Amino acid sequence: MAYSISCSGSIALDTTRTPFKTVERVLGGAASFFSLSASHFTKVNICSVVGADFPEGNWEVFEKAGVNTEDVQRITDGKTFQYDCTYSYDLYHRQANKTELNVLGTFEPKLGEASSKSEVLYLATMPPSKQKDVIRQSKGRKLTFLDTIELYMNDLYKPELLEVLETVDGAVFNDAEARMLTGEANLIKCGKKIQEFGPDIVIIKKGEHGSLLFFDGHVVPFPAYPLEDIKDPNGAGDSFAGGFLGYLASIEAVAPSIMQLKIAMAYANVMGSLAVEDFSVDKLVSVGNKEIEKRFEHYCELLHIKH
């Protein structure tokens, strides 16, 4: 058996411009990347919203992956959230060209029965008040993680973000967010300070430079899986979180040990690395369990120093 996951957050139509190729209005958004990544490990329910322009074919993508989309609201007189960005030649620097919230702007997450019973809850980036609302609706949650962005660290949102942080088991930040929230430059200090805000488990992501796990006095650094060919960095962070929580759900880890968390971090790195190897969610849906396991074994082997 395995726990199921409930994930609330955005579904987007992404336009991604890289020096090599541009893709337009392809499936994106935190909830899409997260759920399609985690779906390799367990049953995932997503709670999100789309507009009338949402291409039919995308439903099949979720269905094939076994992701339950019952709680995705269809707003017939609205347009799907759209995100348009350009990557620099090294695919490292992203410039947002356009962010049209559309139906996401007025989204009120509502968890259906299956979602509310899920043992693992992932709150993708949303206004903290909505994350709080989802937590309230979740009846079965035993392990709750949140992600957020710099926007919610300004004076207007920060008090509420801190309130939500107090109630979750874990939080995922990128380096800039961790520094902004804590006012610390050193990332080890950042992680420890965030733990003081509430979550026992803190993850700081540094993109191609890897990630840091904070838990129970441990500070564990992880390098990124080395990749020579990156096509589209969009969604790497949410796919990372999907691998992390997907694995923990699959082993029903309510009170995970440090080693279980390290294994989860390895799967997180694997899923993040797979996501960027193709545009949109393409690699996440085409990859098989065999390839995931192979990359997981390789990652662990790379890190292992037998002395």
Added chain:
Amino acid sequence: MAYSISCSGSIALDTTRTPFKTVERVLGGAASFFSLSASHFTKVNICSVVGADFPEGNWEVFEKAGVNTEDVQRITDGKTFQYDCTYSYDLYHRQANKTELNVLGTFEPKLGEASSKSEVLYLATMPPSKQKDVIRQSKGRKLTFLDTIELYMNDLYKPELLEVLETVDGAVFNDAEARMLTGEANLIKCGKKIQEFGPDIVIIKKGEHGSLLFFDGHVVPFPAYPLEDIKDPNGAGDSFAGGFLGYLASIEAVAPSIMQLKIAMAYANVMGSLAVEDFSVDKLVSVGNKEIEKRFEHYCELLHIKH
């Protein structure tokens, strides 16, 4: 038994300004950091140059560490190489205020008998022609590594640098240098391209973001040892190289295996992390083997994922 190391490069008097403290005219320079780091593993001979202003106390530092300074030329009518820099509040960005080459500008490295017999040769940053000259003088070398800087990748020096690269077993670059030399943005591509220039073993250092090892088709990523309190980042790279080659010399690794190189990388990370925990070479000379071993074990344990 163990191989001895011969190291050619700079000895400096560093003035380092950090937001917390400024130290003036303290012992620095690539050869100092490298040799004091490697001295924990094996016998090191350094070939360098100092001026009449070189403080007497510094000789004791080398002597206590067992570093042979016979080949350090004393120029009585000259001044020691001086480097003055300021670090940003996060100790990440360095601004050079003054670089006075002084006696280093006309330095002609001469290896004495002990140095020329060393099995391991480390060429710290120098003009490529001088690195070539040292290689010529080394009779006993079985494993040769070089370091360099962006300056030697411009049109004037590059042909000679490429010539030296062809003849060495290994090379150490930071990320910016690796990108500049190869014209590639992706560091994995950089490493492989540098291998094509000659060295079988390539290391790319990313400071606090860790490092990459390239050898025999393997690309192995290493995170930096997580540190909360960094005092002075000067010399981290050369201390890293000292740990790496020090370990390989200690096990007499002429044709090291990938696992031996991984262990060496772990020691490299350990020595680099120790170096930055205090100003100048202070921590490198005060640390005991017990602390080095303890940190090495901790580093390996952090990376080990038992699944």
